[in-house]
Amino acid sequence: MRTSMRLKLKQWSWIVLAWTCMGIVFSVYDHLLLKTENAAGVAADYSFKVLLVKNMAAGLIASLLGGTLMVFYVNNKLQDRAYAYTLLVVAFSFVLIVAIISALMGLVLVPMQTGVAITSDEGQDAFISFMKDPSHVKAGIAWFFVVSVTQLFLQISHKFGPxxxxxxxxxxxxxxxxxxxxxxxxxxxxxxxxxxxxxxxxxxxxxxxxxxxxxxxxxxxxxxxxxxxxxxxxxxxxxxxxxxxxxxxxxxxxxxxxxxxxxxxxxxxxxxxxxxxxxxxxxxxxxxxxxxxxxxxxxxxxxxxxxxxxxxxxxxxxxxxxxxxxxxxxxxxxxxxxxxxxxxxxxxxxxxxxxxxxxxxxxxxx
Missing domain, CATH: 3.30.70.1230 (Nucleotide cyclase, GGDEF domain)
Structure with missing residues (x-):
């Protein structure tokens, strides 16, 4: 395997590992937040394991999609463009990736939580409610900073050499x-x-x-x-x-x-x-x-x-x-x-x- 490709795969692997670990960090943070004195408490069906799997899966899917885009396209095909332009491309792509991940998570979790098919009227209503959940906005803001820092590190790496x-x-x-x-x-x-x-x-x-x-x-x-x-x-x-x-x-x-x-x-x-x-x-x-x-x-x-x-x-x-x-x-x-x-x-x-x-x-x- 060529060294140039090996370097790209190494960067991509680090993104996959780091973003999956960020899913763990977000899960622990949310769990501790629910345990604070001013918290309203947890829902009856709350499970830390479910939260952990959900956030780790989101991080893994995001890294597979976003990491591939950033390493093999944005920082390769667009290397002659201004840094600000690449950041805009990443930000726009990030919005699409968050929407895709939220939809995929909804298609999997809604039937599990409701016990009805996603194609039924009740399942579709539950899916829409799932997509409107403010937690997706919170996750979007958190992942926006993760993606921004990742892109910044990639650009610094290109500036100085890996x-x-x-x-x-x-x-x-x-x-x-x-x-x-x-x-x-x-x-x-x-x-x-x-x-x-x-x-x-x-x-x-x-x-x-x-x-x-x-x-x-x-x-x-x-x-x-x-x-x-x-x-x-x-x-x-x-x-x-x-x-x-x-x-x-x-x-x-x-x-x-x-x-x-x-x-x-x-x-x-x-x-x-x-x-x-x-x-x-x-x-x-x-x-x-x-x-x-x-x-x-x-x-x-x-x-x-x-x-x-x-x-x-x-x-x-x-x-x-x-x-x-x-x-x-x-x-x-x-x-x-x-x-x-x-x-x-x-x-x-x-x-x-x-x-x-x-x-x-x-x-x-x-």
Missing amino acids: ENFWNILRGKYNLPKEEKKIFMFLDINSSTSIAEQLGDKAYHSLLKDFFADLTVPILNNKGSIYQYVGDEVIISWKYDEGIENDHCVKCFFDMKSRLEENKEKYMHKYGLVPSFKAGIHCGEVIGGEVGIIKRDITYSGNVLNTTSRILAKCGEFREEILASSELLAALKFPGTYISRSLGSIQLRGKNQQVILNSLVPANNPN
């Missing part, structure tokens, strides 16, 4: 932490001339399409988007995940294939198909949270500076991808890629020399 968002929540980087990671610095070829050719607005639109098309190959190869810097994107991997199945190298060629698949879109909109180059390196970095007004997780260390300089060498050697020998020594390359050493090179601003290697697919060495 992994970074979770790391910030659990305070993983409150204190600086040393990690071994792989970094890829990637930028568009001839970006200055393209920007002059297209103009600022069209060039920004191209960057938006370009980065969007790269996202799925990055996720599918277990990468994380660390930063966007102008026309450059910095991708990172946990060391073991980047080495596994040569993900850090495969990602580059998967991104090339993705752009090739969408070349007609680029030609139609911009009259050109962007190409790119990349440098890859690995090593120890220090990661930690920085900032007060705006918090973020940043990495620092020699690895980032070296990777940036490796990227700069791509133009000099007329290569689309360069990797350090330190990284290649850990990769397997089972007949998938061919590497060619360019020798020891003194990178600008660095004391030690770095051995650079070019990479090409074995099935297309040219």
